[in-house]
Amino acid sequence: MTMNWLFSMRLAFVLLLLLSVWFALGVAMSEQDVYRQVLRSLNDLPMLQWMQSLAAAPLVASWLAGLFGLMFLLGLNTALCSWRDLLPTWRHKRWRSPRIMMLPIHILTLLVFIFHGVDLVFIHGHDSVVLHQGERFNNGRYQIELVKVDYRNDVSQIIEDEKGFSPAGRITRRSVEVFDPRINNAYFEVSNGEQTVSGHAGFLRPFNWGDLYITVTDFRVPYQQEAKGVQVKLLAVHNPLINYFFICYCLLLVSLLLQGLVFWRRSIKKGSRKC
Amino acid sequence: MNDVSLNQTSLLEQNFIIARLAGLVVLALSVMALILFNANSLLFPGSSVTTYLVVTAIASSLSVCVLPIRSGIQARYAWIVSGLGLLLLIYSKTLEPPMGDSAMLTSLWAQLFFLSRPIALGLAIAACVGYLLHAFGRDARLESHSHLLSLLAGTAFLGGEIAGSYWAFIGWGRSWSWSGHFFFSALTYLLFILVFHLPKAWFANGKALALGKAAVLGFICVLMLGYRLL
Numbered sequence: 001m002t003m004n005w006l007f008s009m010r011l012a013f014v015l016l017l018l019l020s021v022w023f024a025l026g027v028a029m030s031e032q033d034v035y036r037q038v039l040r041s042l043n044d045l046p047m048l049q050w051m052q053s054l055a056a057a058p059l060v061a062s063w064l065a066g067l068f069g070l071m072f073l074l075g076l077n078t079a080l081c082s083w084r085d086l087l088p089t090w091r092h093k094r095w096r097s098p099r100i101m102m103l104p105i106h107i108l109t110l111l112v113f114i115f116h117g118v119d120l121v122f123i124h125g126h127d128s129v130v131l132h133q134g135e136r137f138n139n140g141r142y143q144i145e146l147v148k149v150d151y152r153n154d155v156s157q158i159i160e161d162e163k164g165f166s167p168a169g170r171i172t173r174r175s176v177e178v179f180d181p182r183i184n185n186a187y188f189e190v191s192n193g194e195q196t197v198s199g200h201a202g203f204l205r206p207f208n209w210g211d212l213y214i215t216v217t218d219f220r221v222p223y224q225q226e227a228k229g230v231q232v233k234l235l236a237v238h239n240p241l242i243n244y245f246f247i248c249y250c251l252l253l254v255s256l257l258l259q260g261l262v263f264w265r266r267s268i269k270k271g272s273r274k275c
Numbered sequence: 276m277n278d279v280s281l282n283q284t285s286l287l288e289q290n291f292i293i294a295r296l297a298g299l300v301v302l303a304l305s306v307m308a309l310i311l312f313n314a315n316s317l318l319f320p321g322s323s324v325t326t327y328l329v330v331t332a333i334a335s336s337l338s339v340c341v342l343p344i345r346s347g348i349q350a351r352y353a354w355i356v357s358g359l360g361l362l363l364l365i366y367s368k369t370l371e372p373p374m375g376d377s378a379m380l381t382s383l384w385a386q387l388f389f390l391s392r393p394i395a396l397g398l399a400i401a402a403c404v405g406y407l408l409h410a411f412g413r414d415a416r417l418e419s420h421s422h423l424l425s426l427l428a429g430t431a432f433l434g435g436e437i438a439g440s441y442w443a444f445i446g447w448g449r450s451w452s453w454s455g456h457f458f459f460s461a462l463t464y465l466l467f468i469l470v471f472h473l474p475k476a477w478f479a480n481g482k483a484l485a486l487g488k489a490a491v492l493g494f495i496c497v498l499m500l501g502y503r504l505l
Contacts, residue, residue, distance in 0.1 A: 010474045016465055023462035030455035039453040116451075126448050175376040176317055182381055204382045204446050215448050235448040242444065249437045256430040260423060267419040 007080045015074045022067055035060050047121045075113050082106040098266050101259040108252040115245045127236040128217075132228045137236075141192065142212060144236060148187040151219055151230045153179050158230070159221040171203060171218045179219070181205065186216050186232045201234070211240040291344040294353035298339035301360040305332040308364065316375025321389035323373030327503050330390060332360040332367075334397020342420050348412040355408075356401050384442035391435020395467075396499045398428035403492035410485035418485065425492060429467035436460055459502060466495045 038057040054061040086103040129137045136145040157168040168178045181203040189198040201207035206215040218233035339353045405421030440450040478484040
């Protein structure tokens with residue numbers, strides 16, 4: 001039996017169409033509160049621990065199984081098509097070919113797929129901690145100490161009531177007049193047992209040490225804890241893949257722009273566009 | 276006889292110049308509207324619906340301005356795209372002026388993310404109209420222009436997604452999450468990819484292929500506008 005269909009652009013078209021429909025179903029599914037909660041729970045767990053959440057939601061489980069199946073087929077089709085139809089342009093050094101950038105575009109897309117997959121299976125986890133000045137957190141691999149909080153906006157706006165609400169509201173809803181992320185900082189000291197480093201982090205401005213990223217997700221004063229000062233909510237993420245992930249994405253962007261340039265120059269030469 | 280043909284040529288050229296002017300006027304109006312919004316806001320109001328519509332109008336009218344108009348069909352293209360840009364601009368004036376005071380907008384990555392979508396939409400609108408007119412009027416330059424615009428629209432959308440992923444990573448520690456927003460982004464990007472993967476063998480001729488591309492781009496435009504406005 002011939003397997004040519006696995007290499008074809010027709011299969012790519014069908015798979016892209018099916019995946020579009022699948023994601024549209026995903027959008028509709030995420031509108032339902034029950035399924036949205038299940039999907040949200042998956043965000044905090046590596047893939048190996050998904051079974052418990054998915055056992056109660058067979059629809060989400062089926063949707064995810066379908067999604068992974070389609071993504072696997074599209075990945076396989078992309079790899080085979082690149083090898084058979086796009087690699088020869090590079091192998092024969094046809095540098096002036098209009099298809100020259102097609103191979104990098106497809107390979108980088110494949111790499112992005114793979115990084116998403118590895119991220120899903122192995123990484124997707126973090127430590128969420130709340131600290132007052134002088135407090136520390138230890139997860140066995142590293143210790144984070146909040147040395148100082150430098151909060152320069154009006155503190156009275158972030159004092160929470162007994163229900164957890166503050167006049168400023170959630171951090172993502174705050175106006176820049178009430179909370180300016182550029183002037184509010186937390187100063188941390190991080191140690192892994194052998195080395196100790198220190199630095200500032202703020203909202204949308206993480207402190208980075210190797211593969212560790214410390215992000216401040218909130219500045220607040222909890223109910224009846226005014227005497228302790230501003231509390232910092234932080235997220236410590238250990239992700240060794242993240243740099244490679246963004247490098248791949250940026251290279252893909254550059255490849256697409258180069259493809260546009262190649263096409264533009266070719267259309268000038270052919271006379272379909274005059275400058 | 277020569278005078279008649281000369282008159283016709285000069286009339287045609289006048290028509291081309293007016294079509295080009297229409298594009299320039301819509302572009303100038305949109306840029307002016309954006310400058311006014313920015314002047315009245317604390318930060319650039321990238322996330323507002325009004326800015327979304329105005330930037331879409333800028334991108335679509337800019338797509339017209341970079342095309343040298345040399346035929347009647349290209350002049351019609353300029354009129355239609357400029358008209359759509361003007362409609363978006365008029366609709367944006369019926370909405371509340373943007374505040375641009377959200378703390379989130381202090382991040383450059385957030386601004387790039389919010390701006391990428393209307394840029395992609397504006398380019399997609401111009402590409403869709405170009406493919407539609409090419410399907411019925413056969414104009415190689417318009418086809419090549421629409422192909423380039425589709426590629427740039429997809430690239431702008433992807434660029435915005437990368438900026439958005441980075442923004443999410445520095446803000447919440449993860450570059451993406453299982454959510455309706457992520458599914459919508461993936462769906463839109465896949466549709467942009469689909470424009471370049473229509474199998475020629477399944478379409479009877481160039482006209483059908485151009486119509487197919489216009490249909491996918493048109494669907495993207497409706498989807499993006501609907502998601503933002505509704």
